[in-house]
Amino acid sequence: MLIRIDPQSPDPIFEQIAFQIKGAVARGDLSDGDKLPSVRELAKDVSVNPNTVIRSYEVLEREGVILRRQGSGCFITGKTSMLNDDERKRQLSLLMRRTVTEAYHLGFSSEDIRKSLDVGLRGVHFRKEKRKK
Amino acid sequence: MLIRIDPQSPDPIFEQIAFQIKGAVARGDLSDGDKLPSVRELAKDVSVNPNTVIRSYEVLEREGVILRRQGSGCFITGKTSMLNDDERKRQLSLLMRRTVTEAYHLGFSSEDIRKSLDVGLRGVHFRKEKRKK
């Protein structure tokens, strides 16, 4: 587990950890059944309080990314969101509205933005359970 | 100016205000030269402290979206980022990596994501100064 914390970042540490794990899953570096480092171990690695790691793992479990089992450890589930379809679509729509607005103000054209999304998509490992429409 | 604050949102008020103004500019509802409500006026509208509005306007000016002129008011510039090209590209790349990771964990396919981006892009009014490549 190569987690890098940026102490200067405005994002809280527990979110940085959670996001990096989500990134590893999206890339396929971590997948169904893989074991995460223990709370204490990761805390030591990253030089952070165990409570902070716990908080990251809580977030990830609430989002369905991992499963926590007392005594044995935390594991990647390989599943996604758990929200109902309407809510998922709403979230995606919000996310894209934010993304497009920010990209626009960075001064990019719609072509630039589409291309950049494609680059991002190429880094992701899409083979998951089918979802019903 | 129809600004809506969600007190439940994890995002700070000053960011919500700034983002909604950026959204209005991206949609074309606000454009070059348009005057924003005064600090005190908007603060009253949204039932928020004037200092909070000031902070939103500071953010927007730092990003080049608006221009503040003491005595006269705040105005849309119609310009974008002001960062150099390398930094802009870096920001776009980061933004997209975040977006794709989140969308992935919401359980969407790369096709879903591309489509949703296109929907978002359709809501944006792209006619701006040319940028050198």
Next chain:
DNA sequence: CCTACTGTACTAGATCAAATAGAACAATAG
């Protein structure tokens, strides 16, 4: 069974960001 590992829960405290309140100053428009 025992031990060492795992996650969990709790309290307490330090630090910082966000927001409010209120006062005062500075530049502009009319």
Next chain:
DNA sequence: CTATTGTTCTATTTGATCTAGTACAGTAGG
């Protein structure tokens, strides 16, 4: 000159974040 604009400042409250330390609970393996 006056009203309106943005600006600056200090003080205070609230909540989130993070640290620290302790203790408890479930699991795996000898």
